[in-house]
Amino acid sequence: MFTKILIANRGEIALRILRACREMGIRTVAVHSTADSDAMHVRLADESVCIGPPSLTESYLNKAAILSAATITGAEAIHPGYGFLSENAEFAELVEMHDIVFVGPTSQHIRMMGDKIQAKATMKKFNVPLVPGSDGAVKDVESAKKIALEVGYPVLIKATAGGGGRGMKVAKNESELEEAWHIARSEAKMAFGNDEVYLEKYMDKPRHIEVQIIGDQHGNVLFLGERDCSLQRRHQKVLEEATSPVLTKEQRQFIGDVSANAMRKLGYCNAGTLEFLYQDGHFCFIEMNTRLQVEHPVTEFISNVDLVSEQIRVAAGEALSVKQNDVHFQGHAIECRINAEDPITFVPNPGKINVFHAPGGLGVRLDSALYVGYSIPSYYDSMIAKLIVHAPNRPLAIARMKRALEEMVISGVKTNIALHQKILSNEEFIKGEYTIHWLERFIEKNIKAC
Ligand code: ADP
Numbered sequence: 001m002f003t004k005i006l007i008a009n010r011g012e013i014a015l016r017i018l019r020a021c022r023e024m025g026i027r028t029v030a031v032h033s034t035a036d037s038d039a040m041h042v043r044l045a046d047e048s049v050c051i052g053p054p055s056l057t058e059s060y061l062n063k064a065a066i067l068s069a070a071t072i073t074g075a076e077a078i079h080p081g082y083g084f085l086s087e088n089a090e091f092a093e094l095v096e097m098h099d100i101v102f103v104g105p106t107s108q109h110i111r112m113m114g115d116k117i118q119a120k121a122t123m124k125k126f127n128v129p130l131v132p133g134s135d136g137a138v139k140d141v142e143s144a145k146k147i148a149l150e151v152g153y154p155v156l157i158k159a160t161a162g163g164g165g166r167g168m169k170v171a172k173n174e175s176e177l178e179e180a181w182h183i184a185r186s187e188a189k190m191a192f193g194n195d196e197v198y199l200e201k202y203m204d205k206p207r208h209i210e211v212q213i214i215g216d217q218h219g220n221v222l223f224l225g226e227r228d229c230s231l232q233r234r235h236q237k238v239l240e241e242a243t244s245p246v247l248t249k250e251q252r253q254f255i256g257d258v259s260a261n262a263m264r265k266l267g268y269c270n271a272g273t274l275e276f277l278y279q280d281g282h283f284c285f286i287e288m289n290t291r292l293q294v295e296h297p298v299t300e301f302i303s304n305v306d307l308v309s310e311q312i313r314v315a316a317g318e319a320l321s322v323k324q325n326d327v328h329f330q331g332h333a334i335e336c337r338i339n340a341e342d343p344i345t346f347v348p349n350p351g352k353i354n355v356f357h358a359p360g361g362l363g364v365r366l367d368s369a370l371y372v373g374y375s376i377p378s379y380y381d382s383m384i385a386k387l388i389v390h391a392p393n394r395p396l397a398i399a400r401m402k403r404a405l406e407e408m409v410i411s412g413v414k415t416n417i418a419l420h421q422k423i424l425s426n427e428e429f430i431k432g433e434y435t436i437h438w439l440e441r442f443i444e445k446n447i448k449a450c
Helices: 011-023 040-044 063-073 089-097 107-114 116-125 141-151 174-192 249-266 296-303 307-315 394-407 417-424 427-431 438-448
Strands: 004-007 027-033 047-052 077-079 155-159 169-171 197-201 207-215 221-233 236-242 270-279 282-289 332-339 355-357 364-368 383-391 409-411
Touching: 004 011, 004 063, 011 027, 011 040, 011 307, 011 364, 011 383, 027 040, 027 063, 047 063, 063 089, 077 307, 089 107, 107 116, 107 282, 116 282, 141 155, 141 174, 141 197, 155 174, 169 174, 174 197, 207 249, 207 296, 207 307, 221 249, 221 296, 221 438, 236 296, 236 417, 249 270, 270 307, 296 307, 296 332, 296 364, 296 383, 332 394, 332 417, 383 394, 394 417, 417 427, 417 438
Parallel strands: 004 027, 004 077, 027 047
Antiparallel strands: 155 169, 155 197, 207 221, 207 270, 221 236, 236 332, 270 282, 332 383, 355 409, 364 383
């Protein structure tokens, strides 16, 4: 096992990894920008290295500075967390070249899944169901029109290198397709430096259901259940739950088997998430994330598996400490992402925390790097906490989350706590009747109109 790990991240996820390391007896190195000198992850780590000024490219995305910090401190492994360099194949390769272990899959698997066309082709080979659409990149608008007629309108134009919903455009008919084609390509070029696009059938009422897997270097792959992440605003997840309120046990087993088998054949190691759109009883693969997800705590609650310590264990070459037969999904878990943002405009609202009271009690977990007196820097993501609850069933989990949100006090910045409370009291949400489009309509009706 490693004796020292460098954590190439900040905020709550840096703390999450740090805590796992401490419990495993591993020393930690925090890296930080000058804007984060007072951050909690820096305070709690055994050692810390300042890697640059506030801007992301000069600090948390600065590969050379992070590698130097690992070399100077003698870290044997780097955990990238999520976001930042976690899905950067070049960084994973550099880490491997420096004889440091990257706590994640191989650079080859990161590269394969980062290219959405290659990811879909690979999944097709392993019998994972896909969204109907083009077989690979579409070269011109005439070919796009032909494919759209075959799969049927509406269609979605997506960027091969896509991420965060950028470079994605819907077209309801042929004339819209012409315009959407050019916009999607130029957006993709601007965002990713690559204007290659492909076509998918646009699904009108899907749920976003994703499957958590984790593999080791000994050929074992575990299925740790699904998460329903349909509640999104502008393709950003807001509230997630596990298990999905709409899947039967048989459907869960089916998609778990399909996903774990594919990953076994691929020889995939470490944590990964296969994302599906689910509509009318069918699963359609859209992409794979080759890293730990923000919403991993709901999976940890229902499966009772510590994903981060398993990630570290398998990166060190050990076998997973759990067998599939030992995994029994229990109860229901919900996560609310708490953002420092204006509740009406959703514009980020960084500032100094004057009062902070964390909720507690049975089945309540708060992953956050906040403390009283902390000034949230304006350079980074607006998510300041994740509140996660676990209860024997979904109605009890909803009641527990409402109670925990009532207890939570954050003053100094505006937050989206009220939005979560409104969602949790809504009849349709309570019945589990929502799709990926539900939250935007809910906000339109209940927030903007107020
Ligand atoms: P990105 O990598 O940019 O996040 P994804 O492929 O993961 O792109 O899609 C992001 C979101 O866009 C999904 O969670 C879903 O809400 C929506 N989406 C993606 N593909 C489709 C589709 N074929 N039909 C309808 N909605 C889609």
